[in-house]
Structures are given as structure tokens and as C-alpha cells.
Amino acid sequence: MTTIASGDTTEMPTHEVLLTPGAAEKVSTLLTQEGREDLRLRVAVQPGGCSGLIYQLYFDERVLDGDSVRDYDGVEVIVDRMSVPYLSGATVDFEDSIEKVGFTIDNPNAGGSCACGDSFH
Template sequence: MTDQTVTLSQSAAKRIATVISSEAGKDALRVSVEGGGCSGFSYKFDLEAGRQDDDIVIERDGATVVIDPVSIVYMAGSQIDFVDNLLGQSFQINNPNAVASCGCGTSFAV
């Protein structure tokens, strides 16, 4: 099942493909939303082998991201990006549903 309501930037796809290729037995990055964090919800990133039957699968340039059906509700319309700047390297989610976020960049409110 593929759902393009969440997209990957070119830089995120490149980084995910690089990370997955260096991790034996892993073939996807799982992005999920959990309760908690400074603003109410937070993103979680895990490398996974395989998928669940109800996962939403996003693929670009050799990178695969899987998102569970509950998390996709909070992430619809988002773009997953990878930023490499003076402050460091990190995945960032540009989420149009977030009405507030905190300085850590991984916590948000809807």
C-alpha cells in the first residue's frame, strides 16, 4: 500500500538509502508518532526489516519509509527532510498539521 500524502525530500531519500545500505538485514526506516515530548507528540525513527500488512509505504530513489496507519493521521501532508548544517545532521518533518513545536524539532502539537 502506497500513500503519497507524506513525501520524502531528495536529501532525505539519499540519507535513508545510505543508512539502510550500511545496516545488514534492515530495509526501511519506520517513522512513527508517539504521545509525549515537550509539545504533546514526538516523532520516532527506527530501522526495520520487513513491514506490517497495514503500513503505508513511501519509496523514493532507493529509500523506503514505512508509517503505521495511526501515525499517518498526524503526518498527512508532511515532508520528511534531512538537514546537514552547522548545528548537526538530522531528519526533520515539515508537518502542516503541527500548530506548535519545540526547539528540539522532534516534538509537536496538533
């Protein structure tokens, strides 16, 4: 498992969730608007939705035991230990078009999704 240094003494595992430059820019803008430098983007998988699992993206000030962290030009993305296998190789992007505005997740591990597109299995 690859690790990165967090601070001077602690090694933290990294994850394989990719953040596109557009998504990193949007997250950075949102963090600037929040006015807090202690927040990170947490990407998680939780039980729920029509297909059994849902994605969660939110800002978190905590780094918990077992979390994996990866830095994208100053934007830290955190994935918890249980979500890492579900999200390995997933790409988080930000879309701003006439049809859709928001974050999207392209996940090669998803076997299928529901009609609404909010959950997967």
C-alpha cells in the same frame, strides 16, 4: 485511497509523507552501511514529549497490517495506520550544516511545538 503493488499479489495503501532527495540519499547511504536489504525507514508519531507527540524515525524490517508504504527511488518509507493522519503532507529532509546535522520533519499538521523542537501538538 491510493495503493501500490508490493510484490506480485498484495496491494498496500500509500501515504502522503514526502522524502526529499537529500533525505532519500542519506537513508540509502545508511541502509548500505547496515548491509541489509530488508530494512525500510519507518516514520511514526508516538505520545510523549513536552507538547504531547513525538516523531520517531528508525529502520524496520517489518511491514505490519495497516501500514502504508511509499517508495522513493528504492528507499521505502513506512507509516503506520495511526500516524498517517498526523503526518499527511509532512516532509522529511536531511540537513548537514554547521548549525545542525540530522533529519528534520516539516509537518503542516503540527499546531505548535515545544522549545526543544522535539515534540509537537
